[in-house]
Amino acid sequence: MTYTANSHRYQEMEYRRCGKSGLKLPVLSLGLWHNFGHVDQLENCRQILRLAFDSGVTHFDLANNYGPPPGSAEENFGRLLKQDFKAHRDELIVSTKAGYYMWEGPYGEWGSKKYLVASLDQSLQRMGLEYVDIFYHHRPDPDTPLEETMATLDLVVRQGKALYAGISNYQHPEAAKAFAILKELGTPCVIHQPRYSMFDRWVENGLLHTLEANGVGCIPYSPLAQGLLTNKYINGIPADSRVAKPHGFLKENQVTPERVAQIKALNEIALKRNQTLAQMALAWLLKDHRVTSVLIGASKPEQLADSLQCRKNIVFADEELSAIETILQAH
Ligand SMILES: NC(=O)c1ccc[n+]([C@@H]2O[C@H](COP(=O)([O-])OP(=O)(O)OC[C@H]3O[C@@H](n4cnc5c(N)ncnc54)[C@H](OP(=O)(O)O)[C@@H]3O)[C@@H](O)[C@H]2O)c1
Numbered sequence: 001m002t003y004t005a006n007s008h009r010y011q012e013m014e015y016r017r018c019g020k021s022g023l024k025l026p027v028l029s030l031g032l033w034h035n036f037g038h039v040d041q042l043e044n045c046r047q048i049l050r051l052a053f054d055s056g057v058t059h060f061d062l063a064n065n066y067g068p069p070p071g072s073a074e075e076n077f078g079r080l081l082k083q084d085f086k087a088h089r090d091e092l093i094v095s096t097k098a099g100y101y102m103w104e105g106p107y108g109e110w111g112s113k114k115y116l117v118a119s120l121d122q123s124l125q126r127m128g129l130e131y132v133d134i135f136y137h138h139r140p141d142p143d144t145p146l147e148e149t150m151a152t153l154d155l156v157v158r159q160g161k162a163l164y165a166g167i168s169n170y171q172h173p174e175a176a177k178a179f180a181i182l183k184e185l186g187t188p189c190v191i192h193q194p195r196y197s198m199f200d201r202w203v204e205n206g207l208l209h210t211l212e213a214n215g216v217g218c219i220p221y222s223p224l225a226q227g228l229l230t231n232k233y234i235n236g237i238p239a240d241s242r243v244a245k246p247h248g249f250l251k252e253n254q255v256t257p258e259r260v261a262q263i264k265a266l267n268e269i270a271l272k273r274n275q276t277l278a279q280m281a282l283a284w285l286l287k288d289h290r291v292t293s294v295l296i297g298a299s300k301p302e303q304l305a306d307s308l309q310c311r312k313n314i315v316f317a318d319e320e321l322s323a324i325e326t327i328l329q330a331h
Contacts, residue, residue, distance in 0.1 A: 003084040006054035013056025014311060018292045020215030021190040023164060025093065025293040027286055028308060029059035029219060034242060034249070035299045036076050037067035046080050047301045053085065055308050061193075061219075061295055062127070063097040063138060064119050068247050070102060071126055078127035092133070096123040097168060097193075099138025111141030111149035120156055135162035136193060137178075139169040150178055154185040168193035168221075172206040179214045189216050193295065196220030198229055198266070198281055198328055208290050217292035220285055224296065224307075226250040229281035231267055233260060240299070265327045269320060275313060278303070282310035284324065 006012075015024040030052045036045050049060070066073035074096065085092065098119035101109040108115065120135055135156055137149055153165035165187050167178050175192060182189045192211055196203045197220065211218050224230055226249065227242050233255050242248035243255060263277065270280035285294050298304040316324075 003050055005088065009054050009056045011056075012054075012308075013058075015058075016217075016289075016292045018190050018217030019211065021164070021188070021217065023093070023190055023217075025059050025217070025219070026057050027293055027311060028057055028282070029061055029093075029293045029295045030057050030304070031061040031221060031295045031297050032073040032077055033061075033063070033066050034297055036073040037069065037247075038072040038076070039068055039247060040076075042076060042079070044300070045076055046084065048298055048304055049077075049080055050084065051301045051304050053088070055304075057308075058091055059093040059095070059293060061095045061221075062123070063100070063136075064102045064123050065100050071122070074123055074126035078129070082128055094127070094129065094132050095134035095136060095166070096120070096127075096132050097136035097138035097166075098123075099136075099141070099168070111137055111144040111152075113148055113152045113155075116149070116152045117156065120161055124161065131160055132162050134164045134166050134191060136166040136168045136191075140167075140171075140174055146174070146177055147181055150181040151185065153189075154182065154187040157187045164190040166191040166193060169195070172210040175207060175216075176210050176214065179210075179216060189214070191217045191219055191292070193219050193221055195222050196285065196291075197223050197225045198284055198324070199225040201328075208288070212290050218290055219293045219295050220291060221295045222297075223285050223294040224278055224281055226297075228254070228259060228263065229266070230278040230303075231263075231276060234264055234267065242299070262327055262330065266324065269323055269327075273313060273320065275310070276306055278307050279310035279313075282307060283314040284316070286310070286314045287316055 013026045015026055018025050062074050062077060098116050102119060156162045157165055179189050194203045232238055232241055237243050242250045243252050267277045270277040273280060282294050285291050296307050
């Protein structure tokens with residue numbers, strides 16, 4: 001069926017400025033790491049993307065290796081973009097990344113100019129785009145000089161293949177160096193993409209401060225800890241869950257009895273706040289003004305619909321925060 005976008009979509013969403021850049025992002029962005037590969041149902045992907053856009057989600061996050069197989073999430077996104085969202089290209093922020101293994105030989109991963117330039121060209125081709133809005137270096141490379149990697153981000157921005165540069169998974173001292181190099185080159189880094197959730201708080205140990213000090217936005221990924229911070233694993237492992245899927249990145253040994261006890265306790269607090277646990281976990285991140293957008297995943301439109309409602313209550317009473325803290329410290 002031909003798609004007509006919801007005309008009220010921009011009233012449904014809040015947009016935050018990404019660091020000190022001109023770019024604004026929706027407080028919820030959608031990632032296509034899981035659930036959008038050739039192993040998945042294209043019609044389900046379409047329904048998730050339509051619901052997202054109809055709800056004011058303007059930002060879609062990809063990477064060269066998303067699938068499986070690697071590259072297929074970009075191919076599917078490109079197909080759906082062409083079919084449904086072609087008229088809306090200027091309303092979309094599409095990001096992709098390179099850094100992890102993508103093809104064999106010495107030029108298929110990490111941070112060399114050779115790899116990054118080739119990978120971005122491949123991503124553009126797979127998505128049928130002339131440019132992406134954000135191009136990220138996906139993970140730090142211990143062997144390539146940071147200057148070479150950052151100069152390549154500057155290059156692709158100057159070439160018009162990307163509008164903005166970002167980095168992902170960099171610890172804070174190295175992130176600060178990257179920001180300084182990019183600033184010097186005249187292409188300031190606009191965004192950092194770290195893993196951050198109630199269950200994984202390393203960014204609180206310096207990175208968030210560095211980002212604010214450098215005017216760089218923050219888009220936490222896996223804010224639901226890949227689904228653990230929802231009510232889905234409370235009574236076992238559902239057959240359609242990420243843990244149950246052979247290609248899922250979340251493994252059964254991560255669903256320990258201690259984790260489940262923590263999830264149950266958090267769920268009790270969420271219920272008292274009239275929220276689902278997923279909504280509370282997202283709200284808990286969004287209460288911090290340094291967080292520009294939370295980068296969620298969804299395997300079904302209903303999950304996205306649920307997560308989108310987190311915006312209704314992102315204020316926490318001190319007692320709620322300390323009760324949450326007690327549960328999180330218990331692990
Ligand atoms: N830069 C990096 O290195 C990096 C790494 C990882 C991810 N990312 C980005 O971050 C995005 C999000 O990562 P993620 O998928 O791990 O995020 P997430 O939001 O923590 O987890 C998403 C999963 O949680 C479950 N879920 C989501 N909403 C739910 C709800 N309301 N109720 C119950 N279950 C719900 C679904 O799992 P089921 O499949 O079990 O239904 C869904 O696939 C990725 O797509 C990617 O763009 C970046």
